[in-house]
Amino acid sequence: MMDSLYIAWQYVTWNRGKTLVLITSITLIAFLPLALQVLLDESEQQLRSRAVETPLLLGASGSALDLVMNSLYFDDEIPQTISMQAVRQVEGAGLGFPIPLYVRFQARGFPVVGTTLDYLDFRALQLAEGRMLALPGECVLGAGVAEKLGIGAGDDLVTSPENLFDIAGVYPLKMKVTGVLARSHSPDDRAVFVDVKTAWIIQGLGHGHQDLAKSRDASVILKQDERSVTANARLMQYTEITAANMDSFHFHGDDAGYPLTAALVLPDDTKAAAMLRGRFLDDASHLLIKPDTVIDGLMENIFRIKRVIDAVIVIVGIATLLTIVLVFILSLRIRRDEMDTIFRIGCSRMTTARLLAAEILIILVTSAILCAALLLLVQTNSNELVRGLILR
Numbered sequence: 001m002m003d004s005l006y007i008a009w010q011y012v013t014w015n016r017g018k019t020l021v022l023i024t025s026i027t028l029i030a031f032l033p034l035a036l037q038v039l040l041d042e043s044e045q046q047l048r049s050r051a052v053e054t055p056l057l058l059g060a061s062g063s064a065l066d067l068v069m070n071s072l073y074f075d076d077e078i079p080q081t082i083s084m085q086a087v088r089q090v091e092g093a094g095l096g097f098p099i100p101l102y103v104r105f106q107a108r109g110f111p112v113v114g115t116t117l118d119y120l121d122f123r124a125l126q127l128a129e130g131r132m133l134a135l136p137g138e139c140v141l142g143a144g145v146a147e148k149l150g151i152g153a154g155d156d157l158v159t160s161p162e163n164l165f166d167i168a169g170v171y172p173l174k175m176k177v178t179g180v181l182a183r184s185h186s187p188d189d190r191a192v193f194v195d196v197k198t199a200w201i202i203q204g205l206g207h208g209h210q211d212l213a214k215s216r217d218a219s220v221i222l223k224q225d226e227r228s229v230t231a232n233a234r235l236m237q238y239t240e241i242t243a244a245n246m247d248s249f250h251f252h253g254d255d256a257g258y259p260l261t262a263a264l265v266l267p268d269d270t271k272a273a274a275m276l277r278g279r280f281l282d283d284a285s286h287l288l289i290k291p292d293t294v295i296d297g298l299m300e301n302i303f304r305i306k307r308v309i310d311a312v313i314v315i316v317g318i319a320t321l322l323t324i325v326l327v328f329i330l331s332l333r334i335r336r337d338e339m340d341t342i343f344r345i346g347c348s349r350m351t352t353a354r355l356l357a358a359e360i361l362i363i364l365v366t367s368a369i370l371c372a373a374l375l376l377l378v379q380t381n382s383n384e385l386v387r388g389l390i391l392r
Contacts, residue, residue, distance in 0.1 A: 005358045012362055018331070019363065022324060026367040027374070029317045033310060034371070035378045040306060042382040044299050047073075050186060051291040053123075056265035056273060058082065058090060058098065058280070059287050067287065068294045070103050071262040073187045074111040078104050081259035086286055088256065095276050096267035100260050102199040107159045107175070110145045112192045114199025120181075122264065123188055129153050130179030136198045137241025139175040144189035146180040153179050157192065159202050173202045174240040185383060200258055201241070328360075 012019045050072050059067040060080035069075035090098040099122060102114035113119075117132060120140075130153025133140055139157060146152055159172045175194065183189055194202075265288065267273035280288035378385065 005362070009358075009362060011355075012359055018327070022327065022363050023367050023370065025320050025324060026364065027370045029313075029320050030367065030371045031374050033313050034375055036306065036309065038375065038379050038382055039386060040302065043302075043386045046186075046383070046386055047295045047299065048292065051295040054264055054291045055267055056096070056276065057262055057287075057289050057291050058086060058265050059262040059289075061283075061285055061287055064287060064289050064294045065298060067262055067289070068291045071101055071264070072291060074103055074113060074191055076111075079261055081261055082263070082286060083256060084258050084260060085256040087260065087263045090263065090265055090276065093276065093279065095272035096265050099264040099266070100196050101262045101264065102196055102259065103261050105159055105199065105202050107139075107157050107192050108149060109160070110142075110148075110190055110192050112139075112159060112194055112199065112202065114194050114196040114202075116196060119264070120193065122266065123184070123186070125184060125188055126182045127179050128182040130177070132179060133193070133195055134178070135241070136195055136201060137173065137175055138178045138194070138198070140179045140181060140193045141177055142181050142189040142191045142193070143183035145192055151177060153177055172239060173198070176241075196260070200255075203259075205258055328356075332356075 051068065054072060057068060057071055059071065060082045062080045066075075066077045066079045070077060070079050084100065087098045087100050090096060097118070099116060099118045100114075101119070103111055104114075105112040120132070127140075128143065130140070141149075141151070141157070149157070151157065155177045156174055157177055158174050161172055175192075175198070181188065181193075265276065267276055277288050280286050
């Protein structure tokens, strides 16, 4: 058998073009459905594990999927907002503990998550360097953000404007990085965490400005009397919160009406969860949902689509295999003189069959090795691939 393998090896290496096409075709047909299954299994694990860890999610009426993807995985699709009053309503019921979320803005391509320190405790996020948030204008980076941007505690990070023509005059906020979180292998690694008040400041709901009473620039004063000073549009609004201007930052109006994209709700027990859901059952403006139920529906749709893709791959695979068989049949016709020569020098028909079998074996084994290597590569990086392709 070794002599047949040697002769077959010499043949396939001499005909590199045909061999390469055959190996590539077989490898891809075997690799694609297996790799797809690996990625789907990993995505299901990541999606479900985070959803199961989150008992209840409060948001505005609308797409439950958009709400879950934005709140749990910080997806770019921004759901309808709720007010801080809805969070206080849950808190006042005494049945659970709400954690506000405002996931709307970005900083250099990464989501800015406005929340409280309770969120970091809930997700069991630990610091790798620096300290936690303490003041408005400070931020803590996920491990992936710090690694990608090459910054850490003590550096600055500027938020990205939502558009280039912001007529509301909301300027990017320069934030101080106070710490970097340890890697958690979750969407939290690719997020920038700020206090919810900082998120409101980014939106322009809170701001600071120079003290008019101490200003020597008469051009910023519109009207002045003994009791008040009125500024005009030239009054400088700060785009960075520092110790020097911290006292000038303030919010206008009652923050009960300020926006949030969602709130994580941690009920006291199963009974409390059922009672909370009952309270919002007839509320036309709010949703109180179980994220794992939404993710189960999403995965059901994904696997339904996968079955269609599998059927297409099977059909393409059969067509490819038939093409490969045709290539071998045509190759045999082209090599008829070669086979006759082998037979005339004393080799049996069985020897010819062994040579052909050895060629096929070499091609199949090479394809199997390449397929296994590619699958190992996908499996090793499946966590990053899923978070990059699906949970961006």
